[in-house]
Amino acid sequence: MFKTKINPKRIITVGGTLFCAWGIGYLMQSNAQQAAPSTSELSAPPVEVDPLVRNEGAPLKLTDITLTSAILPPTMSLPGPAFFPDAPIVRAKANPDRPINVLPEEEVAPTFACKTTLTAEPRAAAMVALTVDAPCFAGARFTLHHNGMMFTDVTDENGRRNLTVPALTEEAVYMVTFSPDDGAIARVSVGTLEYYDRVVVQWAGQSGLQIHAFEFDADYESAGHVWADDTRELSVAARGQGGFIARYGAPGIENPYMAEVYTFPSGTSRRQGEVRLSLEAEVTTANCGHDIEAQSIQLGQNGRLQVRDLMLAMPDCSAEGDFLVLKNVLNDLKIASN
Missing domain, CATH: 2.60.60 (Lipoxygenase-1)
Incomplete structure (x- = not known):
């Protein structure tokens, strides 16, 4: 079975048509009763006729049904587009003493310095005082290299370590490494090494x-x-x-x-x-x-x-x-x- 969506306007129109048909049938019945002979002349009682049914029980066919819709009167029209006023638009300034097209300077966000440094100073007996400063490597393992000599040590809770180490060359180069990507180098002259x-x-x-x-x-x-x-x-x-x-x-x-x-x-x-x-x-x-x-x-x-x-x-x-x-x-x- 197919279901059909019923239009409310169609229901109103059809109902009105049926009501008119029922009214016409009622008037015809009244006229017929006036023109008919009196009950004494007739032997059969009157028959009530359904205004929506023709003789012999055939359904009444509805014709000339007109669908209606809302139509605006000729004098009524939809509103047109709105227009801005003719007065020029004035740009507002948040600070009258400062042009609006000048942006404020960006403040630099504070950063935590993680640079690893190594300093070297000569000492007596051809020794060198080294200071390892690695703020991001507190309590971390590192390796110190110098002219083939190498050893492993650990920084303190602040990422620092002070060492006094020997020099093996007069122009001594020391390198400290925490990882392949992080380390530092220091150079120092040790003039007493020859002794x-x-x-x-x-x-x-x-x-x-x-x-x-x-x-x-x-x-x-x-x-x-x-x-x-x-x-x-x-x-x-x-x-x-x-x-x-x-x-x-x-x-x-x-x-x-x-x-x-x-x-x-x-x-x-x-x-x-x-x-x-x-x-x-x-x-x-x-x-x-x-x-x-x-x-x-x-x-x-x-x-x-x-x-x-x-x-x-x-x-x-x-x-x-x-x-x-x-x-x-x-x-x-x-x-x-x-």
């Missing part, structure tokens, strides 16, 4: 390596034996009285680069003779049964650096607590009288 001999041994991890220096026929644990348990102060070398040892790196972090440096004032020494150098490794739980890779860098009074790669096969763990002594790995120092 010192210097030996560097460096490695990764917990190798147990130690430099032992025996100055002027000294023996173990005597006054002239310089090593990790008796490193001496920098001032001893600055006065020409003997050498000292400094260790670099942060052993508490994972797989750090470590370095140990022995410095002797060959050019200002008050004594003459020989300084014997040896490299020793204590057998520990961390290194027993393993191969240790290391490197030595030795600086003589001629200013030339001698670099040597080292491979040490450590004994098994049954020898824990013993020392592996490596002779002839480092060159002994010949000290002339000054």
Whole structure:
């Protein structure tokens, strides 16, 4: 079955037509009753006729139905477009003393400086004072590089670290790196380097390596034996009285680069003779049964650096607590009288 949408206007028009047809039928019936004979002359009672039905019960056909719509009178018309007044438009100014076409200056938003810097200043005994300043790397791991020497350290809670490190060249260049994309470089002249001999041994991890220096026929644990348990102060070398040892790196972090440096004032020494150098490794739980890779860098009074790669096969763990002594790995120092 199809459904047809009925137009309200059509319903009103058709209803009106049906009402008119019903009225016409009523009038015709009244006229017929007036013209008809009286009831006494007729034997059949009158029949009521449905005004909407023709004789014989056929439906009444509706014709000439006209649909209507709202039509505006000829005198009425739709409103036309509105026009602005003829008076010119005046541009308003928020500030009469300042032209509106001049924009205010943009204020620079505050930023947090994250630049990493490294400063270097020369110190006694051909040493250099370094200051690492990295505000964005508080408590962070970094690596310091200088002419082949390298070690790992950590900044404090403010991203700073102060170090006193050896120079290996008179025109010394130092570089600190936190990542491949972040670091800093510092340069400094160290004119006193020619008066010192210097030996560097460096490695990764917990190798147990130690430099032992025996100055002027000294023996173990005597006054002239310089090593990790008796490193001496920098001032001893600055006065020409003997050498000292400094260790670099942060052993508490994972797989750090470590370095140990022995410095002797060959050019200002008050004594003459020989300084014997040896490299020793204590057998520990961390290194027993393993191969240790290391490197030595030795600086003589001629200013030339001698670099040597080292491979040490450590004994098994049954020898824990013993020392592996490596002779002839480092060159002994010949000290002339000054």
